[in-house]
Amino acid sequence: MHKIDILMEKDIMEANRRIAEENRKMLADHNVRAFDILGSIGSGKTTLIEKLSIMLREKGIRSGAIAGDVAGDDDYRRFKQNDMPAVNINTGKECHLDAHLVEHAIEKLPLDDIDILFIENVGNLVCPGDFLLGSEKRIVVISATEGEDMVRKHPLIFANCDFAVLNKIDLAGYMDVNPKNVVEDFRKINPHKKMFLTDAKHGEGLKELMKELI
């Protein structure tokens, strides 16, 4: 049973990696830079993307989004209201996006009208880490309201990201969370990457973050 499990997993992972590579090429052909945004429910991924999109627009950089959720289209509608080309993906019972789902979403996007593509993954800090989607970088977003132990509890996803964001820092004091300790935990796991401190709702820390995208 375990042997079959491992073989199956290898097959699925290899198929995913192959499609992710195709996605990457397709995006590169259209000069689109894609960012996979990973993070738990309510970490503020959608707000962060909305705010960054507005700031990028002011610089003449056009962004689009893929909204990944188990069910519903709340995030998708927010992106559309923000005048962003967007596609909604409902995974049903699946806890993560995979390259195949993203491939179909990319087909529906007007790639030549997009410079930066945000791929908002399903809200979950575990499973999405295993599935490459074809993005240029992976950004993990956590929120100060999730508690100080978030990085320690999820070392793998932080080890494999290109940079991380600690959002909702306006609430850190109220939640008894010291952002320094979270950054310290992150540095232990991923010493060469940055963790940005943001309060996306009120626009704090977003300029520094935007510089990483352009």
Add this chain to the structure above:
Amino acid sequence: MHKIDILMEKDIMEANRRIAEENRKMLADHNVRAFDILGSIGSGKTTLIEKLSIMLREKGIRSGAIAGDVAGDDDYRRFKQNDMPAVNINTGKECHLDAHLVEHAIEKLPLDDIDILFIENVGNLVCPGDFLLGSEKRIVVISATEGEDMVRKHPLIFANCDFAVLNKIDLAGYMDVNPKNVVEDFRKINPHKKMFLTDAKHGEGLKELMKELI
């Protein structure tokens, strides 16, 4: 490929259900009532369990805990500091507890010294829903800091729970979340079950919740 997938899933689910049933019997033999606590990272599951445990102790009811996490022992240590019999389960790369992991944890607990067992699942609102553990009831905990759309985004887990908790309501106003709308969404999906409003950190709403456990 899909056929094998489905067969595999069926096998795994059936094996899990069988072990969950054994867990349920084992707990019943020792007069332990178990509650599976599901919810995303940082929804406040650990604080809720800690506070309820203290309140139960004042009534002469002894509680223990299983702390499920991908990595680390932060929650486990909190339970031990709170003088609760507790076992830590690290799932490694798995995004949920399963009945087999819980079976081994139960073996390590002094069941005759426990009246109520809290099984704190891995922080994730998707995958844990599929795996019964042998608990009497399943409680889904979400936090007002996660946004107003949480129930709409995860209908399955709310449809299959025995009751739900909207925690951190002290932050609802700040987060532009109207608890009434969240409760309304929950009622649409699961009309015969209750959603409790709590602020576990400051003890709000816990008495009503405790009544459901005893």
